[in-house]
Amino acid sequence: MEETLAVINKLEQDGLIGRYAIGGAVAATRYIEPIQTYDLDIFVLLPLSPLGLISISPIYAYLTQRGYTASGESIIIEGWPVQFLPVYNQLTEEALEQAIEVQFGITPTRVLVAEYLAAIMLETGRPKDHARLIQFFEFEAIDRTILENIVDRHGLKGNWESFRRRFLNEDD
Template sequence: MDGLKNALQVINGMVADGIIQKYAVVGAVAALNYIEPTVTQDLDVLVSFDDLQSGPSGLVTLEPLISYLRNRGYTEFENEGIVIEGWPVQFLPVANDLDAEGLKQAVEVEVELGSGSAPIKITVLTAEHLVATALKVGRPKDRERILRFIDEKAVDLKLLRDVLSRHNLLEAWSKLCAQTGLPDFDESTFERS
């Protein structure tokens, strides 16, 4: 886990050095903050491309980000990500309103990545935004992650319903519930809260 911790420290350095304004760890690594760990081999980081400079054509480019990492010796690419401290890191652009809201509401947490090492502060999506994003993406591993969030009671169902409602995902949620046996949202869901 030292490699992951070091990769996250590099990303925190990108914020400190003004390369990106804010980030949020997403996917399996973010889920570590809420549910029991799962195996993952990469690190996904949501960033707003509004933070990055435009090129001469007016198109937003990753060049400032890539240049920053290149100048620190990170030049290898693997699985759509740049390898930082042994971890392929994929920088994902804010692509929709759900991403934008998730990044804006992301929370700073301290995570311990290895026994005896000091915790590191990182920014992650809220549990509700992780579940909503997984629902929107809809891969089998995303559905499995959603079930784990619900099973481990790691998500506030009222907040989740609000996020899903704002982003037109209630129908997708109902379909998931029908396929998996999860209870759909109704008033009794919130009486237990």
């Protein structure tokens, strides 16, 4: 994965992408036990086109010119399927701003912090997100005060209360 991250860093250096951070299952493994995953989710700020639109097409063009191939929603970079996820709301934008700098081997990168990963999981609400979020609580990987602050600011209180009742056996 280090070679993959080096290519993504080059995309950032060359201005094809703005700030990025690792999200999804790969980011979760920083806080909980390793999980099987098939791709690397990259939350990214994309530059606006002259018409004010965002597009991942320039990224794919740049990478395919360098021999990388698309596969479904991902592009295979140094053996890893990478899915570029443009920030899509205030929550993901804030999560990207708050991402922490880490080293993967000798390669610098950024990872979303646990509380923002948790809030995004609450927002998406898929069964695999609920299962992963339960693990975050089992591993005491989350500061509840921080998470609840994020939940309140981003309109996820209903999702949070439902999750707490259903999976943490908590009442208000």
